[in-house]
Amino acid sequence: MPELPDVETFKQYLDHTALHHTIDKVSVEAPEMLGELSTRAFQRRLTGHTLERSRRHGKYLFAGLEDGDWLVFHFGMTGALKYLEGEEQAPRYTRILLSFKDGSRLAYVNTRKLGKVVMTDDVDEFLHQHDLGPDALQLDLEQFRSQARAHRGSVKTWLMNQEILAGIGNIYSDEILFQAHLHPEHKVESLSDQEIKTLYRKMHEVLDKTIAVHADPSAMPRRYLIPHRKKGEHCPVCKTPITQFKISGRSGYYCPQCQPS
DNA sequence: CTCCATGTTTAGAA
DNA sequence: CTTCTAAACATGGA
Numbered sequence: 001m002p003e004l005p006d007v008e009t010f011k012q013y014l015d016h017t018a019l020h021h022t023i024d025k026v027s028v029e030a031p032e033m034l035g036e037l038s039t040r041a042f043q044r045r046l047t048g049h050t051l052e053r054s055r056r057h058g059k060y061l062f063a064g065l066e067d068g069d070w071l072v073f074h075f076g077m078t079g080a081l082k083y084l085e086g087e088e089q090a091p092r093y094t095r096i097l098l099s100f101k102d103g104s105r106l107a108y109v110n111t112r113k114l115g116k117v118v119m120t121d122d123v124d125e126f127l128h129q130h131d132l133g134p135d136a137l138q139l140d141l142e143q144f145r146s147q148a149r150a151h152r153g154s155v156k157t158w159l160m161n162q163e164i165l166a167g168i169g170n171i172y173s174d175e176i177l178f179q180a181h182l183h184p185e186h187k188v189e190s191l192s193d194q195e196i197k198t199l200y201r202k203m204h205e206v207l208d209k210t211i212a213v214h215a216d217p218s219a220m221p222r223r224y225l226i227p228h229r230k231k232g233e234h235c236p237v238c239k240t241p242i243t244q245f246k247i248s249g250r251s252g253y254y255c256p257q258c259q260p261s
Numbered sequence: 262c263t264c265c266a267t268g269t270t271t272a273g274a275a
Numbered sequence: 276c277t278t279c280t281a282a283a284c285a286t287g288g289a
Contacts, residue, residue, distance in 0.1 A: 001267055002267065002268080003267060003268090006267075032285095059267095059268075074268085074269090075267090075268085076267085076268050076269080076284095076285095077266065077267045077268055078266085078267080078268095078285095078286080078287090079267095079268095093286090093287095110285095111285085111286060111287065112266085112268095112284085112285050112286045112287075113284080113285055113286080114268060114269075114284065114285070114286095115268080115269095116269095130269095151277090151278095152277075152278070153277090153278060153279080157278090157279085160268095162268090162269085169267055169268065170266095170267060170268085171267050172267090247279095248279065248280060248281085249280065249281060249282080250266095250268095251265080251266085
């Protein structure tokens with residue numbers, strides 16, 4: 001799930017549920033998700049503190065405490081948040097569970113444990129340490145164009161490079177390229193100014209529209225590729241069979257009719 | 262059993 | 276130095 005629109009949806013969810021709650025207890029079911037940070041240090045930095053604000057950058061979600069410290073969520077491929085009230089049971093694969101003073105809880109759920117949950121006292125430094133470029137919704141057309149001019153290789157790979165712009169992954173890069181009528185293996189260095197502009201506009205449009213439906217594929221516009229992004233499916237626009245291809249070990253999908261090379 | 266899956270990192274080859 | 280590929284991480288679902 002978690003690319004920019006999914007993580008933005010998690011942010012809004014967190015804002016509407018766990019924010020302004022004081023942490024009473026921290027259960028770490030999967031200590032390996034904390035990386036180098038010890039369970040004790042993690043618990044010490046959270047217990048007794050209050051979640052006061054949140055920030056998202058690319059695929060990362062930051063929850064700020066009243067003391068200036070930050071809880072950092074990264075979701076890998078299968079991570080999500082679930083807020084629990086009353087006797088509601090924590091879902092299967094809950095890896096971290098924050099319990100609040102009022103009895104409600106926030107579960108960090110992650111089937112495959114590919115993400116991370118850590119702490120940082122400086123978000124900007126954290127972003128720098130992780131080589132993250134500007135958030136995909138923050139950079140302007142000028143930066144977008146000059147980054148395109150500074151790289152070689154396929155446009156899909158370029159869009160997914162978190163050092164260039166943060167937030168776009170395998171699924172949403174396919175959607176953006178589909179909406180922009182660009183073949184995923186089109187060389188980024190050979191994009192015209194006009195194509196770059198279209199790509200930039202479509203990137204915003206796709207991110208905005210998918211955030212508006214909380215990244216739910218079943219609620220996305222009719223002419224979106226994402227709900228048809230599997231083998232044997234057909235293009236929602238022209239009905240041509242969708243092509244699957246491999247790009248550095250991952251599967252990409254496109255319509256050979258709407259996105260000619 | 263096999264292959265595939267939304268992410269990131271790393272090693273090695275061009 | 277840049278770019279690309281495969282593999283690894285951990286775990287399920289088809």
